[in-house]
Amino acid sequence: ANFIIGLTGGIGSGKTTVANLFAEQGIVLVDADIIAREVVAKGSDGLKQIGDKFGPQMLTPDGCLDRAALREQIFHHPQDREWLNALLHPMIRTRMLEQLEMAASPYVIMVVPLLFENGLDKLADRTLVVDISPKLQLQRTIERDMVSKEQVQNIINSQSDRQSRLDKADDVIDNQGEIDALQAQVLALHNKYLQLADIKNS
Ligand code: ATP
Missing domain, CATH: 3.40.50.300 (P-loop containing nucleotide triphosphate hydrolases)
Structure with missing residues (x-):
């Protein structure tokens, strides 16, 4: 649209x-919350980069993002929040633009x-x-x-x-x-x- x-x-x-x-x-709705979950979904590039940066303890045993572990990490290291935003915000924006474009x-x-x-x-x-x-x-x-x-x-x-x-x-x-x-x-x-x-x- x-x-x-x-x-x-x-x-x-x-x-x-x-x-x-x-x-x-x-x-058609394009929902930022849903997209924000998709970019760190199991097997996503976003989740892989988070694991590479902060270690395998960011993943649950079944390979999903451990949100509590990530919250803990950025709570104790404020500069990591900036790293995370710099990683995820462009991904979210790109996906939003794609969905906005596609919306019929x-x-x-x-x-x-x-x-x-x-x-x-x-x-x-x-x-x-x-x-x-x-x-x-x-x-x-x-x-x-x-x-x-x-x-x-x-x-x-x-x-x-x-x-x-x-x-x-x-x-x-x-x-x-x-x-x-x-x-x-x-x-x-x-x-x-x-x-x-x-x-x-x-
Ligand atoms: P969030 O920012 O947390 O995602 P939201 O802005 O999407 O919230 P909703 O989930 O739509 O808000 O609404 C919050 C709650 O209030 C829901 O339980 C919803 O059913 C209820 N609600 C919404 N509008 C009314 C209303 N006019 N009267 C009573 N309850 C309402």
Whole structure:
């Protein structure tokens, strides 16, 4: 597709929920989280390079990435996080570009949790932010993941804050109401994006 929407929002804001509503309209999704897992999947070049650099203890007995071991490694060696990002970010970007190119819908939704933080908004024609209050982020994420309030708060703090995300958004979906309230917002945006995609392609 030739028209790309960058969809983002903080942890637990409802990105996946919203993305799935666009998918129901026949829109192809390109999901950065899925791609980030693929580039370190069992047998991948990315995983091989991590093993070569940090040793075989980065792999589980069945040859997958030991995420806890890798987290531990970069927690104790901050420069290794930079090495890792320098390895993986270009791989992720390349795969995203391939999938965006291949996507056969009038426009494509690129779902990226750290869209602005990682500068991937530059790949998008427009950005769409799913917005909820930090209080609801805590509530919904704790309920979904059975994690502690502190763990979620740490992640919220590590992400871009609500206002700067909103400042950068071209479009905003308010997801503070019931899930039912999303459908109408998504349909309105879907029609707008179809028109904008048409204009860009004409
Ligand atoms: P993450 O950044 O952690 O991947 P996300 O932004 O993709 O999260 P979702 O997984 O879509 O967020 O939503 C977070 C949780 O909140 C899910 O359990 C989802 O079912 C629930 N949820 C989403 N929207 C609403 C809503 N309007 N009302 C109640 N619960 C909701």
